[in-house]
Amino acid sequence: EVVTTQSPATLSVSPGERVIFSCRTSQTVSSDLAWYQQRPGQSPRLLIYDASARATGIPARFSGSGSGTEFTLTISSLQSEDFAVYYCQQYNNWPWTFGQGTKVEIK
């Protein structure tokens, strides 16, 4: 099973700041990686797939990059609605696995 690891567990950020999330996989997953956002009390929402493609309706301030075993999600300027937990998920190797999540808190 591919182990998917996110860091850090928590980020304290001020609105307007740039935020970078890290996701690493224990073996190469090519570009088969997605990012999800989960706001408090809500279901997860797809942000990025294929490591860098934005899902339908996702604002341009969200961008993804990376391939192989190291990936990043960047929010260029954090908005109030972006305070949430972010998960990465690999879908290159069965079973599909999620990272443990990074929570973005208000600084």
Added chain:
Amino acid sequence: EVHLVESGGGLVQPGGSLTLSCAASAFTFSSHAMSWVRQVPGKGLDWVSAISASGDSTYHADSVTGRFTISRDNSKNTLYLQMNSLSAEDTAVYYCVKGQYTPRGGYYFDYWGQGTLVTVSS
């Protein structure tokens, strides 16, 4: 807009059974693989089971193999999860999730239901 509505959650005793349902709408249900993903309250996401578009192929996480069965009725646009031999470790919110295949055969989860809570407790 894709709509996925789960039902069937609730309180069940250890060793008991429960069947979850997911009613799908606003997309061609029979053309898409579907999954169940669960989340212990306050914790991360954990893929549970998946089924191909036709229903011919099913997959389960090791933690539920032999106890859970995923199925679908494409004539009713409905996904199911039959859960047997439940334990406290199965307590979680269960999400019905639509899958989107990629050319390399993997798939990511592009739409999620609101979830249904399953609590296993005596």
